[in-house]
Amino acid sequence: MRKNIVAGNWKMNMTYQDGLALISEITNMVADEVTGSEVEIVVCPPFPLLHAIGKQLPQNDHFHLGAQNCHQKESGAYTGEVSAKMLQSVGVEYVILGHSERRQYFREDDELLSQKLKAALGAGLKPIFCVGESLETREADDTNEFIAKQLQNGLFHLSNEEFDQVVIAYEPIWAIGTGKTATSQQAQEVHAFIREQIARAYDAEAALNTTILYGGSANAQNAKELFSQPDVDGGLIGGASLKSRDFTEIIKSF
Numbered sequence: 001m002r003k004n005i006v007a008g009n010w011k012m013n014m015t016y017q018d019g020l021a022l023i024s025e026i027t028n029m030v031a032d033e034v035t036g037s038e039v040e041i042v043v044c045p046p047f048p049l050l051h052a053i054g055k056q057l058p059q060n061d062h063f064h065l066g067a068q069n070c071h072q073k074e075s076g077a078y079t080g081e082v083s084a085k086m087l088q089s090v091g092v093e094y095v096i097l098g099h100s101e102r103r104q105y106f107r108e109d110d111e112l113l114s115q116k117l118k119a120a121l122g123a124g125l126k127p128i129f130c131v132g133e134s135l136e137t138r139e140a141d142d143t144n145e146f147i148a149k150q151l152q153n154g155l156f157h158l159s160n161e162e163f164d165q166v167v168i169a170y171e172p173i174w175a176i177g178t179g180k181t182a183t184s185q186q187a188q189e190v191h192a193f194i195r196e197q198i199a200r201a202y203d204a205e206a207a208l209n210t211t212i213l214y215g216g217s218a219n220a221q222n223a224k225e226l227f228s229q230p231d232v233d234g235g236l237i238g239g240a241s242l243k244s245r246d247f248t249e250i251i252k253s254f
């Protein structure tokens with residue numbers, strides 16, 4: 001079901017104490033703003049903070065807990081890893097998969113991501129699946145081809161029922177953490193293209209019902225313009241999700 005979502009990806013930031021202080025500020029600031037609105041806020045802290053942050057989230061339809069990664073297996077001898085089932089057991093509802101930082105630094109490829117998607121869905125989690133091109137790809141005018149391939153190889157093997165649970169995040173790599181945001185027109189073009197690809201792989205209804213978020217230097221100043229685009233359903237926010245005032249402003253941008 002298509003929704004307006006603002007997801008905060010804290011990445012590898014925040015100690016336990018800092019995280020609790022941040023979430024308390026966010027929930028206090030946001031409380032009145034979201035009453036009557038339909039926006040979903042997904043908070044994605046690092047693993048050690050998940051349970052405690054989940055406990056601090058108001059028990060209403062607006063706040064949801066997300067993780068930043070999961071392992072592809074359900075359990076076993078995988079030292080240092082965390083399974084989707086473990087995440088689900090501490091109240092996690094969403095999990096970010098295919099983030100460009102994981103593709104780049106941890107060599108996660110389409111094959112592995114396909115397995116992670118299955119594991120997440122099998123544990124009842126909703127994947128936030130990231131796609132996005134490098135600057136080189138954009139400058140070579142290959143953005144659409146690249147995104148189509150990421151969707152085809154990483155995501156479109158899912159059944160209709162599985163795909164129904166997925167949120168897509170378009171995150172141009174050149175815009176992540178660089179302060180260089182895609183223009184609202186650039187974001188809209190790619191989001192519309194992603195919807196076309198979904199319609200081809202599944203059907204028009206699936207395309208219409210999929211939530212597609214934009215990520216990459218989204219902030220309190222540009223969120224309104226980005227979110228006003230017809231195919232942009234919200235944002236996956238990195239840096240600005242670590243500042244309560246900025247994150248609240250972004251949430252208010254719908």
Ligand SMILES: O=C[C@H](O)COP(=O)(O)O
Pocket residue numbers: 009099171175176177178179215216217218236237238239240
């Ligand atoms: O997951 C979030 C994205 O990577 C965007 O990060 P950013 O808002 O710091 O550019």
